[in-house]
Amino acid sequence: MNACNSSEFAKSKTTWYTVGMIAALLLCPLRGAAQDESPTPVQIVALDECDPTTFNAPTKADPKTNPNPGLGPDFCKNVTLGAFTTLQDLLAKAGAGNPDPNWDFEPDTLRIRKGTPIVVVDQGGEPHTFTEVKRFGGGFLPPLNAGEDTAPECAGGFSNLAVARTRILQGSQLQVSDLSKGEHYFQCCIHPWMRVKVEVHEHGK
């Protein structure tokens, strides 16, 4: 009787042990897969308050009908709630070295683990670029540079494929992945005071 019970107990124990092992084998790969999942991207937003009326005026000046030429139709989408900056004010402020702070990337500094993608979303009304530069500098439109030299990475504007690739249109986004460990500098090649420093550190630290 005792032997029988002991045998039953051992059998039961073995069964549960087996079930446990199978469960562990099933669960372990899942845990492993979960750990290997790509990290959640972090977001940067591009903001501006472009005034559709002055930005979208025809590019060709006409003293009578178009004294303040703009950048052409549909350049600026109406996204702000009346807090517009006219094209003329934007140019005047930037030219004086006092650029409009409402043209901005947020946050200004980002600390991420290596492997974390960055998604830059243009929530402003006009196009921007998110271009990596070795050192912050001017953009490709000298009137907006306040005398600062154009950063070499911005040279040529959108005729430079490398710059065009970093363009972000209104309502769209750009993903930046695989940044190496260390500090990275990004700026808008149109509005060069829009700047972000990204610090990439090793996984687990």
Ligand SMILES: [Cu+2]
């Ligand atoms: Cu910009």
